[in-house]
Amino acid sequence: MKNIVILISGAGSNMAAIVRTAEKQNWTQRLNARVSAIISNKADTEGLVFAKEHGIATVVVDHKAFAGEPQPREAFDAALMAEIDKHQPHLLVLAGFMRILTPGFVAHYEGRLINIHPSLLPAFTGLNTHARAIEAGCKFAGATVHRVTDQLDHGDILAQAVVPVLDDDTADTLAARVLTQEHLIYPKAVAALLAH
Numbered sequence: 001m002k003n004i005v006i007l008i009s010g011a012g013s014n015m016a017a018i019v020r021t022a023e024k025q026n027w028t029q030r031l032n033a034r035v036s037a038i039i040s041n042k043a044d045t046e047g048l049v050f051a052k053e054h055g056i057a058t059v060v061v062d063h064k065a066f067a068g069e070p071q072p073r074e075a076f077d078a079a080l081m082a083e084i085d086k087h088q089p090h091l092l093v094l095a096g097f098m099r100i101l102t103p104g105f106v107a108h109y110e111g112r113l114i115n116i117h118p119s120l121l122p123a124f125t126g127l128n129t130h131a132r133a134i135e136a137g138c139k140f141a142g143a144t145v146h147r148v149t150d151q152l153d154h155g156d157i158l159a160q161a162v163v164p165v166l167d168d169d170t171a172d173t174l175a176a177r178v179l180t181q182e183h184l185i186y187p188k189a190v191a192a193l194l195a196h
């Protein structure tokens with residue numbers, strides 16, 4: 001069985017889209033794959049409630065608990081890796097996981113680590129992508145599923161979705177339009193990777 005581990009920080013709507021698609025398309029039978037754990041760096045997120053309702057193991061590794069360490073980022077990533085590796089993931093899926101990962105973490109999961117970013121990469125890496133796309137006068141925006149490297153929001157592009165930017169868009173209305181597309185391309189990209 002190919003285990004999928006998904007990392008979230010918040011609402012987890014992309015994670016939910018992947019879980020729902022896995023259920024609907026019966027990935028266990030068709031792809032010999034299952035979502036085996038959802039790990040969040042924040043307690044009490046909507047995403048964890050959804051995961052529990054769907055019978056998926058949940059874990060919280062709170063990054064704030066490592067703030068006093070001499071190397072807090074490394075300590076957090078080491079704790080995270082220990083939890084992830086209990087599930088021996090075939091694929092590690094970042095779904096709104098809002099932490100910068102250390103090079104050691106990225107190297108450990110090389111070839112099986114993917115992310116979704118709310119812009120048409122390589123444009124608008126980093127934060128506030130929708131506001132920046134509107135500010136730049138873009139006529140189109142979108143989302144990108146990509147492999148993760150130790151350079152933020154870089155790595156081979158696996159899938160993209162494009163949406164129009166409307167004249168009266170705010171960052172929120174554009175984000176909502178992009179998010180509906182994220183929910184389509186991310187499960188599809190995950191399934192395509194599992195099929196190989």
Ligand code: GAR
Nearest residue numbers: 010011012013014095096116117118
């Ligand atoms: C999504 O729009 C995702 O692309 C973005 O956060 C949102 C998470 O929503 N990710 C990033 O900005 C990563 N740099 P979700 O928790 O409902 O899936």
